[in-house]
Amino acid sequence: MDNDILAQLAATLEQRKQADPKSSYVASLYHKGQDSILKKVGEEATETVIASKGSNKDEIIYETADLWFHTLVMLSYHGLSHEDVLNELGRRFGLSGIEEKTSRKDK
DSSP: OHHHHHHHHHHHHHHHTTSOTTTOHHHHHHHHOHHHHHHHHHHHHHHHHHHHHHTOHHHHHHHHHHHHHHHHHHHHHTTOOHHHHHHHHHHHTTSOHHHHHHHHHTO
């Protein structure tokens, strides 16, 4: 189920790339460009942090959903998807965080 909604969102985000910016919020973000998308990611990240500090579970979920959504828009803007991120998480699974960070420094 979790991956189904992500796949559905990914398909919708791709469709919105061709939509009229006046007809779709996501299309308007794509039309405005990367800076507008990144601004939304930053805003939602900040709101997620504030929600977490407030310890209201409903707000944390709501703001995290907004953050994930706008992050998916950012990925889509770059021709990437949730699958790319899941693959990277899968690659890291079982590695210690220290090992993983060290391996990035070697690149």
